[in-house]
Amino acid sequence: MTKLQNPLTPKVQLQRLTSQRWVMAVLALLFGLVLWQLLWMLLKLPAFILPSPAMVWQKFLVSLSSGLLWRHFSFTLLEVLLGLLIGSSLAALLGYFLSKSAWLENFVSPYLVASQSVPVVAIAPLLVIWFGPGIFSKVLICSLTVFFPVLINTLVGLREVPQDLRELMRSLRATPAQTLRYLELPASLPVFLGGLRVGATLSVIGAIVGELVGSDRGLGFLINVGRGQYDTALVFVAVITLMALAAALYGLILLLESRLLAWQTWRKTV
Amino acid sequence: MTKLQNPLTPKVQLQRLTSQRWVMAVLALLFGLVLWQLLWMLLKLPAFILPSPAMVWQKFLVSLSSGLLWRHFSFTLLEVLLGLLIGSSLAALLGYFLSKSAWLENFVSPYLVASQSVPVVAIAPLLVIWFGPGIFSKVLICSLTVFFPVLINTLVGLREVPQDLRELMRSLRATPAQTLRYLELPASLPVFLGGLRVGATLSVIGAIVGELVGSDRGLGFLINVGRGQYDTALVFVAVITLMALAAALYGLILLLESRLLAWQTWRKTV
Amino acid sequence: MPSSPKIALEVRGLSIAFVETDGSLEVLDNLSFTVEVNSFVCVIGPSGGGKSTLLRALSGLLTPSAGEIRFPHPSHIGPQTGMVFQKPNLMPWRTLFDNISLPLELAGRSKEEIQQATQEMIDLVGLHGFEKSYPHELSGGMAQRVAIARSLVQDPEILLLDEPFGQLDALTRERMGEELLRIWGERRKTVLMVTHSISEAIYLADRVLVMTRRPAQISLDLPITLPRPRTEEMRYQPEFGRLAQLVHEQLSQNDDAMAMPTKSKVA
Amino acid sequence: MPSSPKIALEVRGLSIAFVETDGSLEVLDNLSFTVEVNSFVCVIGPSGGGKSTLLRALSGLLTPSAGEIRFPHPSHIGPQTGMVFQKPNLMPWRTLFDNISLPLELAGRSKEEIQQATQEMIDLVGLHGFEKSYPHELSGGMAQRVAIARSLVQDPEILLLDEPFGQLDALTRERMGEELLRIWGERRKTVLMVTHSISEAIYLADRVLVMTRRPAQISLDLPITLPRPRTEEMRYQPEFGRLAQLVHEQLSQNDDAMAMPTKSKVA
Amino acid sequence: QASSAPESDAQLREITLNLTYIPNVQFAPFYVAIEKGYFAEEGLRVTLNYGNEADLIALVGSGNQQFMVASGEQVLMARAQGLPVVAVFPWYKDYPVGVVSLKEKNIHTPQDLKGKVIGLPGLYGANYIGFEALANYAGLSDADYTLASIGFTQVEAVVSQTVDAAVIYLPNEPSQLRAMGYEINLIAVSDYLDLVGNVLVTNEETIANEPELVRSVVRAFYRGVKAAAENPEEAYAICANFVENLSEADQAVQQAVLAESIKLWEIDPQPGTQQERWENMQEVLLQLGLMSQPVDLQGAYSDAFLP
Numbered sequence A, B: 001m002t003k004l005q006n007p008l009t010p011k012v013q014l015q016r017l018t019s020q021r022w023v024m025a026v027l028a029l030l031f032g033l034v035l036w037q038l039l040w041m042l043l044k045l046p047a048f049i050l051p052s053p054a055m056v057w058q059k060f061l062v063s064l065s066s067g068l069l070w071r072h073f074s075f076t077l078l079e080v081l082l083g084l085l086i087g088s089s090l091a092a093l094l095g096y097f098l099s100k101s102a103w104l105e106n107f108v109s110p111y112l113v114a115s116q117s118v119p120v121v122a123i124a125p126l127l128v129i130w131f132g133p134g135i136f137s138k139v140l141i142c143s144l145t146v147f148f149p150v151l152i153n154t155l156v157g158l159r160e161v162p163q164d165l166r167e168l169m170r171s172l173r174a175t176p177a178q179t180l181r182y183l184e185l186p187a188s189l190p191v192f193l194g195g196l197r198v199g200a201t202l203s204v205i206g207a208i209v210g211e212l213v214g215s216d217r218g219l220g221f222l223i224n225v226g227r228g229q230y231d232t233a234l235v236f237v238a239v240i241t242l243m244a245l246a247a248a249l250y251g252l253i254l255l256l257e258s259r260l261l262a263w264q265t266w267r268k269t270v
Numbered sequence C, D: 001m002p003s004s005p006k007i008a009l010e011v012r013g014l015s016i017a018f019v020e021t022d023g024s025l026e027v028l029d030n031l032s033f034t035v036e037v038n039s040f041v042c043v044i045g046p047s048g049g050g051k052s053t054l055l056r057a058l059s060g061l062l063t064p065s066a067g068e069i070r071f072p073h074p075s076h077i078g079p080q081t082g083m084v085f086q087k088p089n090l091m092p093w094r095t096l097f098d099n100i101s102l103p104l105e106l107a108g109r110s111k112e113e114i115q116q117a118t119q120e121m122i123d124l125v126g127l128h129g130f131e132k133s134y135p136h137e138l139s140g141g142m143a144q145r146v147a148i149a150r151s152l153v154q155d156p157e158i159l160l161l162d163e164p165f166g167q168l169d170a171l172t173r174e175r176m177g178e179e180l181l182r183i184w185g186e187r188r189k190t191v192l193m194v195t196h197s198i199s200e201a202i203y204l205a206d207r208v209l210v211m212t213r214r215p216a217q218i219s220l221d222l223p224i225t226l227p228r229p230r231t232e233e234m235r236y237q238p239e240f241g242r243l244a245q246l247v248h249e250q251l252s253q254n255d256d257a258m259a260m261p262t263k264s265k266v267a
Numbered sequence E: 001q002a003s004s005a006p007e008s009d010a011q012l013r014e015i016t017l018n019l020t021y022i023p024n025v026q027f028a029p030f031y032v033a034i035e036k037g038y039f040a041e042e043g044l045r046v047t048l049n050y051g052n053e054a055d056l057i058a059l060v061g062s063g064n065q066q067f068m069v070a071s072g073e074q075v076l077m078a079r080a081q082g083l084p085v086v087a088v089f090p091w092y093k094d095y096p097v098g099v100v101s102l103k104e105k106n107i108h109t110p111q112d113l114k115g116k117v118i119g120l121p122g123l124y125g126a127n128y129i130g131f132e133a134l135a136n137y138a139g140l141s142d143a144d145y146t147l148a149s150i151g152f153t154q155v156e157a158v159v160s161q162t163v164d165a166a167v168i169y170l171p172n173e174p175s176q177l178r179a180m181g182y183e184i185n186l187i188a189v190s191d192y193l194d195l196v197g198n199v200l201v202t203n204e205e206t207i208a209n210e211p212e213l214v215r216s217v218v219r220a221f222y223r224g225v226k227a228a229a230e231n232p233e234e235a236y237a238i239c240a241n242f243v244e245n246l247s248e249a250d251q252a253v254q255q256a257v258l259a260e261s262i263k264l265w266e267i268d269p270q271p272g273t274q275q276e277r278w279e280n281m282q283e284v285l286l287q288l289g290l291m292s293q294p295v296d297l298q299g300a301y302s303d304a305f306l307p
């Protein structure tokens, strides 16, 4: 048996290529652009409602070179990263403790659910009074948005830790900290990362909502500016930028996932 | 060995009681009320920023007897239920097909992430123009909000289906439909239900956001009315009602969970 | 022994290698053998040698790197194999009863039929009273018996058994062996069974295949000419001892050839 | 044999019953025995009889319904038990190497120490070359050997082994048994091992405990007086046969008492 | 975006002016007054903050903030709920809401709205109140037209003919529609009703404790109003320093928005002229059921600070 190497036929090469995440993402992007251009040409909507890709690209370059886009983008980025970090860490922490105590979970979860269903606008004055009109209240809103999906997936992930392995750890007299590090963390990681995927995407929305409620910086504010000045191309630039931000965060988590969960890949026969 | 029955000492009875979900939830509610009353008395904030529980209760009774609350609540309820149903079914369906094809997932996920990061207010014009100002556009927004967490957890849940059991099903020559029904569905259920928990909670927010953007009915509209008329007690009534709605949905899913995942309970020794 | 040597299973030049980061791990190397219809064949070989890999290839779970597997017997519309995995592979959310009845549900049998056939199997493997227990409430041996019952209940043409009795106590093991022989005798199945017990192999089989270390080949294809039905006494007859000796020697030889088993790779 | 009969493990009036929806399932019933320091005790009994339950209680994973478990030997600061479960119980995200080194990591050993001790164990159980394989890439027997290596690497005072050799081929099984005896002899451990092989029990142990069907009691406590070191020839000596005969009879008797094992419950 | 007077003197008193919506040419008087140092001359350094009207009124009412711009009816409704907010300067002389429709719809008078679908952001806020007041005045009842809550999408809705007409903010949407080349008809509420428009608001506490501060703010602001109205080109240029992206936006539209805004401003405020507008507004609110009881108008606004 010497012919164990897989020959690189064109078909195999194509398969390899399409299994690469970024290749498909780029294809999807191109597809989307073409669709947009077609829509624009067919529907003949006024530019105010649907600008052409070229117009938006133009606006993108202008707002990039004027520093406008970067200024607002960096502000939103900061909010999103802080919010994601704070929200998901707190969620993971709380999730861990809740999973250890059924009565604590039963006591706390009504609050959590309630806190998730309050629209930000309803409590905006209270937020401003308590946390000021600065970046803090936006990061708070963003953290709150991230919090819940990460928390629930932490709880579910920890519950799914195999009982057999818990027994193994106990038979090895592992401390709670060791059990967390060596068993619970890796075992609940797949589900936790799923929560983080949702959380990262929502964090962008959270930051934008915070900015829309009251702010003078960030991509959410830029959307408002564009809408207020009937500059739809600017709105598109802001929206596409935040889409890209969300996609980048998502991609990063997928990358992390494929690194951390490499053990899940099942070896094929040659 | 005859003394195998656990004696019902006061301590045991207390433990049984606190392990009951609703008991703790009621306790949490009471605790929250007391906290609110204390806050109100200590902070001495004007009533239009933080009304007292008694004032809100008064307003609740009034708006209940006038039919105001019920009219708006029932509208929101309809939106939420429709949105949850549609959003989570579509998410489960799409999740299933995406999990079967890596390239499809890679192609579609950029769109999904992008669609999730667009704030509703930014696309509201298009939504309203395309789908009209009626209930449809709100249900759509609600479905979109529910969609993502359910989709991701469907994907993660399906990925976590044990490979050994997949092999078992293949060795039994199960059709894809049978594999879905007998293996994939039950095996991914815990994680899927986690996604549904998040989705149900978010669906309430989704409906409210849809109503805030443009509607003449629903709890979101009621919040707007209350805010517009500086009737903070009414805002609180609406917010608390939607909190209760979210909590009820969440509780329902927990109930479903404890039914469907009863097999996970590990029998204790007597 | 079946009178006309019809072939149930034909393996020709079967090679299987797993992809590894730094090359590939050859597990089976150019394996060829046939199994006659209604015969009972036992496979014996060293741990990590490739027995489970062979069975998984036979039941279509692995794509061979080279060679072919055929089920030439005309009565087989498609390969109707039933498999007992080395692990019990039970569904944790299904009760014992529902785990055993799974193949029947998949085959779309009627409720009554399922109820009856499953209960029969449960009694056969001595698990009456545990119908409603979940897998995590079963002992290791009980779980293994559930897996055996699940493979038998579907009444397949070819039974592939991967160490089905590994976690059973001596008595239960003997009883399960007897039951297997009885079923095989009554319903005339083709059985390919992996076992680690030399005496079990000889007691049950028409033929014993001894496999070498990885990459595995068949080093001995031993027909067991002991008459059927087999009895306990046969275990103490010289012929039985001679056969056991042969297998044991062959295994030791294979073992000596590479005193400490290490991994060999094809880069 | 240890000269002074110090007690490593004392079980007194141990009863264990599981809660069931319709009453409780009594598994162990008023079990009492002691294990002397540095002795090698084998437990043998029917499938589903309660052997694993006993071991899990001894390692503190189950709370007894009644009775007590003590580790009176003063050198034991807390019960330093090492356990091999009936299932391999490997962590799927850890490589073979990392699964074996887990107890050492938990004990906070140094990097070099871990590297050396783990590699030694890997070589001992014949898995050299598979250090970087993940559990799902191992055969059943290989996984079981990993579990054995993991329990040995931590060098515990009391070893609790639940059918550790169940999925190993005859030769590997014998070799692992020899290794266990060697380690036991060298490091002077107390071993309590569940096995289904009568001859293995007699070959390895100082004492064989035979358990009855559920609710389990000890029906025979048989001292094995064969001299050590044990040799292959002893297996064919009349004394060995006599002892095996005794155990076998006891098992059959227990079995006959309740021909088909069914579930009995206390409401 | 903090903006300070040219001479950054440590002696200047820091104050925050809260504007609703977002930076926009409509707020030109503020930008002009800051840029030209009118506030600094009064010893003030101004920070502009933008936010939601309802939130800001709550904050001003609770004493968390001191000054803001609000629509007149908001002041009345807030006072009805016990918020001690007071209007101290009438910035707008007219109510800035109207109904816009495409020319081909032939909607010229309020009566023409009969049987039509009318889009508006929602059943609350200035647009709703302005429209209901107009309909009421024209003798139309709720059954005579259909209201569609469409959020702030009036331009899109009118263009795509999802609605027959839309309730809009006079300076904004019409300018945009005209710039897009549509011929439109416009019914301004102020053509039929004299209602109080945008006003500068503070709270009773500030009036009682710091009347001089109020006077200074009003004085500087009024100078900004006059300067902007007298020289719109200069005002527009100044706006670009405060309104992001203004140089990138459609200049014609934005200049039109400013011009239309100026038309609504009160250039020559006299004591007593406000009285009727406030009374009319109160009547409308009572009729619409947005207020259950009349408030004391003397508390709601004050002529005492007019320059």
Ligand SMILES: Nc1ncnc2c1ncn2[C@@H]1O[C@H](COP(=O)(O)OP(=O)(O)OP(=O)(O)O)[C@@H](O)[C@H]1O
Binding pocket: A266, A267, C018, C025, C027, C045, C046, C047, C048, C049, C050, C051, C052, C053, C054, C086, C214, D133, D136, D137, D138, D139, D140, D141, D142, D167, D169
């Ligand atoms: N999915 C896989 N990926 C990589 N290697 C594998 C995989 N499955 C099996 N192997 C390797 O193939 C070899 C043979 O494994 P197999 O399970 O067939 O052995 P076996 O003969 O059944 O052994 P045992 O008696 O211990 O069960 C082993 O070295 C194992 O590491």
Ligand SMILES: Nc1ncnc2c1ncn2[C@@H]1O[C@H](COP(=O)(O)OP(=O)(O)OP(=O)(O)O)[C@@H](O)[C@H]1O
Binding pocket: B266, B267, C133, C136, C137, C138, C139, C140, C141, C142, C167, C168, C169, D018, D025, D027, D045, D046, D047, D048, D049, D050, D051, D052, D053, D054, D086, D214
């Ligand atoms: N977690 C549990 N919940 C309920 N019943 C249990 C549980 N664990 C074990 N049992 C029951 O206890 C009995 C004894 O199980 P145990 O695992 O101790 O048997 P065993 O002697 O180890 O058998 P085997 O040789 O088959 O492994 C069985 O009837 C089993 O169903």
Ligand SMILES: [Mg+2]
Binding pocket: C051, C052, C053, C086, C162, D139, D140, D141
């Ligand atoms: Mg195997």
Ligand SMILES: [Mg+2]
Binding pocket: C139, C140, C141, D051, D052, D053, D086, D162
């Ligand atoms: Mg056991």
